[in-house]
Amino acid sequence: MRRDVFQAIADPTRRSIIALIALQSMTPNAIAENFDASRQSISKHLRILTECELVRQEQQGREIFYSLKIEKMKEIDAWLEQYRKIWEIRFNQLENVLSTIKKQTK
Amino acid sequence: MRRDVFQAIADPTRRSIIALIALQSMTPNAIAENFDASRQSISKHLRILTECELVRQEQQGREIFYSLKIEKMKEIDAWLEQYRKIWEIRFNQLENVLSTIKKQTK
DNA sequence: AATTTGCGCAACCGAAAAGTTGCATATATA
DNA sequence: TATATATGCAACTTTTCGGTTGCGCAAATT
Numbered sequence: 001m002r003r004d005v006f007q008a009i010a011d012p013t014r015r016s017i018i019a020l021i022a023l024q025s026m027t028p029n030a031i032a033e034n035f036d037a038s039r040q041s042i043s044k045h046l047r048i049l050t051e052c053e054l055v056r057q058e059q060q061g062r063e064i065f066y067s068l069k070i071e072k073m074k075e076i077d078a079w080l081e082q083y084r085k086i087w088e089i090r091f092n093q094l095e096n097v098l099s100t101i102k103k104q105t106k
Numbered sequence: 107m108r109r110d111v112f113q114a115i116a117d118p119t120r121r122s123i124i125a126l127i128a129l130q131s132m133t134p135n136a137i138a139e140n141f142d143a144s145r146q147s148i149s150k151h152l153r154i155l156t157e158c159e160l161v162r163q164e165q166q167g168r169e170i171f172y173s174l175k176i177e178k179m180k181e182i183d184a185w186l187e188q189y190r191k192i193w194e195i196r197f198n199q200l201e202n203v204l205s206t207i208k209k210q211t212k
Numbered sequence: 213a214a215t216t217t218g219c220g221c222a223a224c225c226g227a228a229a230a231g232t233t234g235c236a237t238a239t240a241t242a
Numbered sequence: 243t244a245t246a247t248a249t250g251c252a253a254c255t256t257t258t259c260g261g262t263t264g265c266g267c268a269a270a271t272t
Contacts (some may be wrong), residue, residue, distance in 0.1 A: 011229095028248080062240065
């Protein structure tokens with residue numbers, strides 16, 4: 001089972017779950033109430049999110065609270081970083097081109 | 107076919123293709139040479155990347171050059187932004203807690 | 213003009229993923 | 243203690259995905 005963060009966030013339901021539990025931890029039932037999907041289906045998504053460590057479980061009596069491991073999101077951020085650099089360079093190049101044109105028209 | 111950026115970057119081969127063409131545009135054959143995968147397989151990935159507008163094609167004779175549409179990557183960045191905010195808040199809260207502890211031990 | 217080259221497209225196949233159903237288990241509650 | 247509730251897990255089905263094969267077409271090359 002190739003489970004990585006990128007695969008985890010590929011599913012729109014999982015992205016919604018992430019958004020839902022980003023601020024406060026929730027039980028599977030509470031989460032499922034926000035979707036058309038069945039409890040089991042949500043449970044499976046939660047398992048996938050847990051397996052790739054995007055989510056943490058906390059047992060409390062017979063309830064299990066799920067919350068987002070926000071640190072793991074930084075992995076995506078780190079991957080994006082290289083491209084952020086590129087688009088900044090591109091932007092600067094464009095700036096230069098524009099200022100050159102401006103000078104020429106003067 | 108539900109094709110979005112998140113689904114596109116879920117596949118490791120596609121992420122490699124993105125990295126490869128980020129700086130200069132390349133033909134499918136040239137791209138395929140960098141992988142074990144067949145030309146057709148790479149071509150299919152390129153189609154998916156094109157469909158979700160992460161990649162642009164430029165015909166030049168019988169060759170087609172593919173290049174990254176870096177702007178589209180910003181969509182992922184925009185999605186991450188909300189979580190970036192959260193982890194900054196968390197970090198500041200931690201700072202506060204630490205400084206409170208520091209004061210108490212004084 | 214015939215052949216080679218670069219490429220896309222459609223059909224097919226096997227593996228993995230998503231969803232459903234039916235349990236089992238542990239903790240509350242009556 | 244019997245029952246209801248919260249949840250996970252395993253088995254099964256359906257869908258999706260990645261890859262291969264085979265074809266067609268247009269641009270280069272001979």
